[in-house]
Amino acid sequence: MASFNLKVNGKSHQVEVEDDTPLLWVLRDHLGLVGTKFSCGIAQCGACTVHLNGNPTFSCVTPISSVGNAEVTTIEGLSENGDHPVQKAWEEVDVAQCGYCQGGQIMQAAAFLKQNPNPSMEEIDNAMNRNICRCGTYHKIREAVAQAAKNM
Amino acid sequence: MKTVTRESRRDFLKIAGTTAGSLFIGFNWFSCDSPKVEVLSTEEVLAQAKSFNAYLSISPSGDVVIYSPNPELGQNIKTSFPMVVAEELDADWGKVRVLQANLDTEKYDRQLTGGSGAMPHSWERLRKAGATARYVLVAAAAKMWNVPAEEITVENGIISHSGSKKSGHFGEFVAEAAQMKAPEEVKLKDKKDFKIIGTPVKNVDSREIYTGKPLFGLDFYREGMMHAMVQRAPFGMKIKSLDDAAAKAVSGVTDVVTFGTSVAVVGNSTWPLMKAKKLLKIEYEADGSVESSADHDRIFKELMANGKADVRRQDGNVNSAFQNAAKVVSAEYQCPFLAHSPMEPENFFAHVKGDRCELIGPTQTPDRARQTAAAILGIPADNVTVEITRLGGGFGRRLRADYVEEAVHISKAINAPVKVTWSREDELTGGAYRPAVRYRFEAALDANGTMIGYKLRGVGMNAGNTTRENNFPSGAVDNLLIESVNYESSITTNAWRAPITNFLAYAEQSFLDEVALEAGKDPVAFRLELLDRAKNNPVGQLGYDVDRMIGVVKTAAEKGNWGKNPNIKQGFSVYFSHRSYVAQVADIEMQGGTPVLKKITAATDCGMVVNPTGANHQVRGGIVDGMGHAMYTNLTFENGVPKQRNYDTYRLIRLKEVPEIEPHFIDSGYDPTGLGEPALPPTGGAIANAIFAATGRRLRSQPFIEQKEFSDIKLEIRRS
Numbered sequence: 001m002a003s004f005n006l007k008v009n010g011k012s013h014q015v016e017v018e019d020d021t022p023l024l025w026v027l028r029d030h031l032g033l034v035g036t037k038f039s040c041g042i043a044q045c046g047a048c049t050v051h052l053n054g055n056p057t058f059s060c061v062t063p064i065s066s067v068g069n070a071e072v073t074t075i076e077g078l079s080e081n082g083d084h085p086v087q088k089a090w091e092e093v094d095v096a097q098c099g100y101c102q103g104g105q106i107m108q109a110a111a112f113l114k115q116n117p118n119p120s121m122e123e124i125d126n127a128m129n130r131n132i133c134r135c136g137t138y139h140k141i142r143e144a145v146a147q148a149a150k151n152m
Numbered sequence: 153m154k155t156v157t158r159e160s161r162r163d164f165l166k167i168a169g170t171t172a173g174s175l176f177i178g179f180n181w182f183s184c185d186s187p188k189v190e191v192l193s194t195e196e197v198l199a200q201a202k203s204f205n206a207y208l209s210i211s212p213s214g215d216v217v218i219y220s221p222n223p224e225l226g227q228n229i230k231t232s233f234p235m236v237v238a239e240e241l242d243a244d245w246g247k248v249r250v251l252q253a254n255l256d257t258e259k260y261d262r263q264l265t266g267g268s269g270a271m272p273h274s275w276e277r278l279r280k281a282g283a284t285a286r287y288v289l290v291a292a293a294a295k296m297w298n299v300p301a302e303e304i305t306v307e308n309g310i311i312s313h314s315g316s317k318k319s320g321h322f323g324e325f326v327a328e329a330a331q332m333k334a335p336e337e338v339k340l341k342d343k344k345d346f347k348i349i350g351t352p353v354k355n356v357d358s359r360e361i362y363t364g365k366p367l368f369g370l371d372f373y374r375e376g377m378m379h380a381m382v383q384r385a386p387f388g389m390k391i392k393s394l395d396d397a398a399a400k401a402v403s404g405v406t407d408v409v410t411f412g413t414s415v416a417v418v419g420n421s422t423w424p425l426m427k428a429k430k431l432l433k434i435e436y437e438a439d440g441s442v443e444s445s446a447d448h449d450r451i452f453k454e455l456m457a458n459g460k461a462d463v464r465r466q467d468g469n470v471n472s473a474f475q476n477a478a479k480v481v482s483a484e485y486q487c488p489f490l491a492h493s494p495m496e497p498e499n500f501f502a503h504v505k506g507d508r509c510e511l512i513g514p515t516q517t518p519d520r521a522r523q524t525a526a527a528i529l530g531i532p533a534d535n536v537t538v539e540i541t542r543l544g545g546g547f548g549r550r551l552r553a554d555y556v557e558e559a560v561h562i563s564k565a566i567n568a569p570v571k572v573t574w575s576r577e578d579e580l581t582g583g584a585y586r587p588a589v590r591y592r593f594e595a596a597l598d599a600n601g602t603m604i605g606y607k608l609r610g611v612g613m614n615a616g617n618t619t620r621e622n623n624f625p626s627g628a629v630d631n632l633l634i635e636s637v638n639y640e641s642s643i644t645t646n647a648w649r650a651p652i653t654n655f656l657a658y659a660e661q662s663f664l665d666e667v668a669l670e671a672g673k674d675p676v677a678f679r680l681e682l683l684d685r686a687k688n689n690p691v692g693q694l695g696y697d698v699d700r701m702i703g704v705v706k707t708a709a710e711k712g713n714w715g716k717n718p719n720i721k722q723g724f725s726v727y728f729s730h731r732s733y734v735a736q737v738a739d740i741e742m743q744g745g746t747p748v749l750k751k752i753t754a755a756t757d758c759g760m761v762v763n764p765t766g767a768n769h770q771v772r773g774g775i776v777d778g779m780g781h782a783m784y785t786n787l788t789f790e791n792g793v794p795k796q797r798n799y800d801t802y803r804l805i806r807l808k809e810v811p812e813i814e815p816h817f818i819d820s821g822y823d824p825t826g827l828g829e830p831a832l833p834p835t836g837g838a839i840a841n842a843i844f845a846a847t848g849r850r851l852r853s854q855p856f857i858e859q860k861e862f863s864d865i866k867l868e869i870r871r872s
Contacts, residue, residue: 001403018403021423029379029421034371035364037544039495040576041426044799047495075364082363090362094354094765097773098226099361100368100495100544129808132799134495134545135226136776137769138807 004064008033009077019065023057024048026064027074035075035103039132046131049104049111050074056111056130075103078110086110089148097135105131109145117152119145194249202330204285206259207237207278214309214323216243219253221260222270223516224357225494225543225550226773227828228766229270231356233278235762239348240282240341243322244309250356255518255538265516265543266551266647268730268826271762275823283341284334292328293320343760352765357542369513369541370499370573377501378406378418378570380562381425383432384582385413386792388642390439398431408432411561413439418566422573440642445788448613451639452486452590455611459637464621467692468631470596473605477596481670485593485659486853489613489787490586491794492648493804496544497579502559503569504529509536509560510569514543516550524553525560547777548647552584577797585787586648587615589655593663596631601671603682605631610656612638614645618652622695623728625664628682630691642792649777650829653729655854658782661725661837662852665844675724675841676709696728703818704735704755711816712737712753721747723841725834731825732758736775736834738842739811740867747846749869751812752779752838754831759822771815771831778835780805783856803855812871843867 006013008031015030022041027033027050036059039047043058050059051073078084086109096102105128112127113119119127124145133141192213201209201217209217218234234250237243255263262273286306293311294301297318304313312319343349360367385391396408399417404424409416417428441447474480500513502525509529515521518538526533543550559572574582589612596605606629610618621634648654668678680702685691687698705726708714714722714737721742726735739751754771761767784803788795796802815831840851849861856862 017421018424020427025421025423029423032373033364034366034373037368037496038370038422038573039497040799042576042798042800045495075362082359087362091354091358094352094358096226096355096358096361097228097769098224098495098543098545099355099357102361103364106362125808129806132495132804132806134493134547134777134804135769136773136780136805136810138776138810139772139813140769141807 002065004067006067006072007069008072009074015064017064019063021064022060023050023062023064023067023072024059027059033074033076037100037104039101044132045101046108047101047104049107049131051107051111054111054114056108075107078107084110085152086113086144086148089144089151093140093144093147095137095140095144097137101131101133105133105141109148113145113149113152117149119149121146194251197249202326204288204330205281205334206256207281208241208285210285210322210326212323212326214247214321216241216248216309216322217251218248219251221253221256221263222274223265223514223518223540223543223546224252225265225514225516225546227265228355228763228769229265231353232271232762232766233274234356235348235353236275236278237282239346240279241286242306242308245348245353247309252540252542254540255522257519263518265546266548268732268828268830271824272731272826279340280338283338287338288329288332288334289322289325291332292325296325296328349760349762350764353763354765367542368496368544369501370496370544372501372512372541372571374501374569376569378566378568379420379422379425380416380418380559380570380572381422381429381575382414382416382558382572382578383429383434384578385436386442387583387644388438388440388442388792389413389436391415392435392437395433398433399428402428402431407566409562409565411565414558416558416562416572418562418570426575442792443642444790448588448789452611455637455639456484456590456592456609459611461609461635461637462617463633463635464617464619465626465632465634465692467626467629470605470607470631470633473631474594474596477605478599479597479670480594481597481667482592482594483663483666483852484590485662486590487588487655487658488854489588489643489789490648490781490785491580491787491802492547492549492586493579493802494543494545494547494549497576498549498555498574498582499572500556500559501569501571502556502563504560504563507531507535511536511556511559512539512541513556514541514546514550515553515556516543516546516548517553520551520553521556524557528557528560529564547649548651549584552646554584576799580787580797580802581794583644584646585643586654587645588613589615589618591618591656591659593660595663595667597667597671601673603629603667603671605629607633608635608660610636612636613641613643614638615652618656620653620656620695622693624686624696624701625682627690627692627694628686632691643789650729650832653727653833654778655836657725657727657729657833658836658840658854661727661834662840662850665723665837665841666850674715676705676714679705679724679726700733700757700820701726701728703820704733704757707755707816707818708735708737708753711755711814712739721842721846723838723843723845725837725841727830727834729830729833730828732756732827732830734771734830734834736838738838740842740846742846747843747865747867749811749839749842749867750871751814752835753814753816755816755818756827756831757818757820758827758830759820759825761817762824767817767827768815770827772813774829774831775813775835776805776810778832779810779839782836782839782854783809786855786858809869811869
């Protein structure tokens, strides 16, 4: 066991965990931030996507010992009132079916649009191809990312 | 009055703990653009509300609470059910709160998610629930205003009487109405007067989903709760010996519990359990047949040739038809085992307390969860409560209660509340798969290319009846034989979205394409010719409505521009399942010798569409699901263990792999007939037939990408 200081959604936290504990499980089991989802555990599906210093990161394969002073942002902290342009676009387009993967999809899209505010559809496809949606909401995901880009 | 702008996790959990109705609360219609709007919390609404029936409570504030009893796994029932109640109530949708109801077999019938059956089953009940409440509210207003009830109108939650210029919102009449007896029979609206049904209404859980609120079973947490993960035995094996010393030594692991052929590691958080599970030293020994995919190949061959078949349907004389045929066409098709692979892995919370048990989690069959727990514990089912969380997908996997069983066993053993979590590897290796199936089709054609004989023999691995013997083309062929052989495998199987038809439709619709081409007929014309026969001179019993099937065939052909563009190579498919009809046209454009799958056009007759947004979702999602698994996904076995253990080798379709999908809906005038599954079955056939049209390669096994016929055709998938 070791002690780690984390900055998550603008707040400081201290956790006592093994140093190989993935950030995902620190967020979910120790900080109660369950918006970041577990699905594959091997960086294949993107349900666990968070931002580390603004970069989209698969938290399921990010050991807590590697996080250091990086600013962690989760879906709960993407915006104060749930009104980030990507969240609003997701609501306007009504993207979700089961909804389980959508937090990760939104985090992926938000990080992508920050780096590329005026993407082509092909660039949207490439960025969002990292995240799996088992319900098959892909058409709506594309539409919502394009709409968010327009509104940003 | 408390002003609530948005609920924190703490508020959420507090509400969850005190609301009898449900853990999961849809604070819909909090506009994020106007956070200062004063809104009662749902807890406050419920504290004052009067219950009118199992679905509906209304508070003096005019807020309407609608309970949705069936598990929500993405089929959007939690939005569409309340729409139907609100419609007949003439409620203001903006004042409606939706709650997931707990399991209550006295209040609700068929509280499960499966078979695309919720809306067809509940349509009348939901309408009546709204209409009877409206009736007593109007009667209350008539009494209070001393005016005739028939002069009263209701719109958007406002009750009015034009003659006396009186009006008020529902809440003003709740106290009086709640004392009135609801009528047994009540007049329902004319469909043309619907204001909510048929309009695109947004998912009532949108806001919670997009802000990461704890909605799903895996998100459930309670103080003092333990975590558990389970190592299950390979299929056909049992535990010979167990050495759990290394697992127990992992910091954070508190217990190791053995039950049946499973070993559970228990601890305070999830990660140590993932490590500890890998450190369990378990030796297994055979306890039945230990099977590999090579065995299945051999078994398929043997049973296709000699297996004892269950004759499902026999019309006319097939032997003589085949003897007299001008041409015989035959082919074999095969589909592999598949896991359901919902994004949220299986999980469940159980707290066994003496002769009582509390269950919370994602289940498609809450009553099965309850009965299972009661049987394990030897207690009455009434002593078991089930709270239904939102489900992160289901696809049939959560019809099973195996993971509920585990939670009950472990909670009992450690005498504490526990949440069992499966990893993705657990989900892919843990069983209850879509069965693997092989089919042999034979068709006899006369000199005019008319199909005079049709034979289907299916062999399935724990598939039960591999056929749908009264489905098309039965009824359209004079001489027909449909038979099924079941192999009892040690590998467990289960219903998987559109059970049986998810592969039967692909195989049959591909084979009918082969027959049409051998008969020298256009595939659409060939199907219409058969349907014409079934309509005008049917042979035996018909399990489908011929007119509705013709309707979707014609609409798909028209909307999909069937045969109009020589540079677009097309595949056609049509299937009836779960009471609804879907036909599809897949378009492959040849771009300089490269076949590019660009578009799938779908025509659906699911009766009345309750929510166009949800219906589009189900059609698009069903097609993506059907396409992904037909194209990419395989589950093979080595000594009772799947070789594909996670998404690196168990390949699911991704965003760049979906073509344009254009859904069309036919207004056939029927009540809703279900849409969670019917769009999936036709997809594999439409794509396989388009690939044949474009390349001359016939894909008779799934997944397509692993077939040698597919290896050099260089299919691309692009929307442009």
